[in-house]
Amino acid sequence: MLKKAIGGSLAAMLLAGMVLGTDALSYVTTACGNVREAVKSEITPEFELDRIRNEIDKLMPEIRQHMTVVAEQSVDVKDLQREIAKKDTKLASQRDAILALRADLSSSKDSFTYRHVSYSRGEVEADLANRFESFRNGEEALARDRQILAAQKQTLRANQKKLDSMLGRKQELAVHVSQLEARLKTIQASEAVNAIEVDDTKLSRVEGMIKDLNHALDVRESILETEGNVLGRIPVEEDSVDLHADVVSEVDQHFGLTADENVAEAAQSDSL
Structure with missing residues (x-):
């Protein structure tokens, strides 16, 4: 068996020498180096x-x-x-x-x-x-x-x-x-x-469930506020707004009137 292996190797070397000529040694050396590096890369x-x-x-x-x-x-x-x-x-x-x-x-x-x-x-x-x-x-x-x-x-x-x-x-x-x-x-x-992988589909599904639940709760809160307005509840949560004061201020601002001018015009209107 050993003789056959040696004979086969010699035959392969002779054949390589005949085909590749003087470059045979270079090819063999490079191939052996590549095999050695491949084996070393597989070592854990x-x-x-x-x-x-x-x-x-x-x-x-x-x-x-x-x-x-x-x-x-x-x-x-x-x-x-x-x-x-x-x-x-x-x-x-x-x-x-x-x-x-x-x-x-x-x-x-x-x-x-x-x-x-x-x-x-x-x-x-x-x-x-x-x-x-x-x-x-x-x-x-x-x-x-x-x-x-x-x-x-x-x-x-x-x-x-x-x-x-x-x-x-x-x-x-x-x-x-x-x-x-x-x-x-x-x-x-x-x-x-790092090898632990989480399914993005499941994550997206859970995120969607959270979003849907928040939406449902927002709807229920909105319904409660609407029911409160219908039942005539006083909206204590909102500040009272004096609409007439706002209108007077807007007129003064529009015509460029000061506080004294407002008083004079008011007196003149009374005399008329």
């Missing part, structure tokens, strides 16, 4: 968020491996510190014995007694030489161990710093993912609200 934000979470989860094996290295180095440092402490204590004891033998040899005695056993001066000198050689070898070994301990501590500090950085960056990524998730939920909620 929810899917992309899940993919980011998976990528963050893939970081954990590497972080755990680094944590194991740091833990092993920490144990090695503690073990070496204990060994150095033991060697230091042992060298201190050897130093005291060497100084004691040296103090004894500073005398002019030819023999020395230690724990009820007598030793000649030569035996004590030989023992002192052996002890001193062993002490110097122990000092050199202790110095090497301290150098190794310093190097291990430096490496441990570097790895611990790297581990802290990895954990901190992973935590930052988790915070960013939480922020993206909250933002996505807010957008989804807004989209859900």
Whole structure:
């Protein structure tokens, strides 16, 4: 099956090369780019968020491996510190014995007694030489161990710093993912609200019902006012109007008469 697929692909490439010539590679590259963009455009934000979470989860094996290295180095440092402490204590004891033998040899005695056993001066000198050689070898070994301990501590500090950085960056990524998730939920909620559609026909129908009801109420109010006028009710709601006063004012205004002229004309009319 795989051979057939490979053979078909090769045949298609050969055919494209024969038909398109030197432009075949350009066409293929453009087509692949268009397909890739089309696929990316179909990827939803929810899917992309899940993919980011998976990528963050893939970081954990590497972080755990680094944590194991740091833990092993920490144990090695503690073990070496204990060994150095033991060697230091042992060298201190050897130093005291060497100084004691040296103090004894500073005398002019030819023999020395230690724990009820007598030793000649030569035996004590030989023992002192052996002890001193062993002490110097122990000092050199202790110095090497301290150098190794310093190097291990430096490496441990570097790895611990790297581990802290990895954990901190992973935590930052988790915070960013939480922020993206909250933002996505807010957008989804807004989209859900915007997706709600109200039928304009129903809205228009309700608006028409309200308009009809207002019209009916206006008619009933008008009927009540008409019935009140027919029954001879006094229209206390309206201001009383003096029609004669209005006529006099209109005449005065029309002829340009003042109040004194009105009085004089009235007196003249009386004498006539």
